[in-house]
Amino acid sequence: xxxxxxxxxxxxxxxxxxxTLQCAQDMNHEYMSWYRQDPGMGxxxxxxxxxxxxxxxGEVPNGYNVSRSTTEDFPLRLLSxxxxxxxxxxxxxxEPGSGANVLTFGxxxxxxVL
Amino acid sequence: AQxxxxxxxxxxxxxxxxxTLDCTYDxxxxxxxxxxxxxxxxxxxxxxxxxxxxxxxxxxxxxYSLNFQKARKSANLVISASQLGDSAMYxxxxxxxxxxxxxxxxxxxxxxxxxx
Numbered sequence: 503x504x505x506x507x508x509x510x511x512x513x514x515x516x517x518x519x520x521x522t523l524q525c526a527q528d529m530n531h532e533y534m535s536w537y538r539q540d541p542g543m544g545x546x547x548x549x550x551x552x553x554x555x556x557x558x559x560g561e562v563p564n565g566y567n568v569s570r571s572t573t574e575d576f577p578l579r580l581l582s583x584x585x586x587x588x589x590x591x592x593x594x595x596x597e598p599g600s601g602a603n604v605l606t607f608g609x610x611x612x613x614x615v616l
Numbered sequence: 617a618q619x620x621x622x623x624x625x626x627x628x629x630x631x632x633x634x635x636t637l638d639c640t641y642d643x644x645x646x647x648x649x650x651x652x653x654x655x656x657x658x659x660x661x662x663x664x665x666x667x668x669x670x671x672x673x674x675x676x677x678x679x680y681s682l683n684f685q686k687a688r689k690s691a692n693l694v695i696s697a698s699q700l701g702d703s704a705m706y707x708x709x710x711x712x713x714x715x716x717x718x719x720x721x722x723x724x725x726x727x728x729x730x731x732x
Contacts, residue, residue: 592661
């Protein structure tokens, strides 16, 4: 099993550009989420989804859009990148009700906005 | 208000000694879960250990144990017999149910350095 796959691993953008971070999981997990990691701030929840067609905002949703058209995929869109969005982004998934409900993480995507 | 607090930004420990990483939490959900993750310098998030709020016994996984003190709302990670490979960032996290859905909240992390 591949688990949670994130692409790209690295990306440099100019201010105002748009891009999509891709996240795919092959574990048939209903719950998927996006976090950003910044020094000294831990991981902060951006958006999450409890199933296809259902998304909701986390702690820091501004500047990001998500959609969930399939169980497997949960892309994160930056509509107009800003330097404040320079960060490492993690996608994570789990299956609610499956015991401990441990989040499985992707390898991360490092984004730099100039 | 911080829901997960890790008060130690950095810690040092001598190889082969034990170390405790602190974590306190705050929730009104009676059915919550507590997790510890390790993030080595390579960047991936590695799950270490889990404690459910109703678990009577402290969780253990090999050299990792979770010192769960429910009344104090603390969930400290104890690493026994530290190894050089334990040098990493460690995150405490809590799963709670809010408005009928799961949310996972992370602390700011503790960077552990194991000294030879």
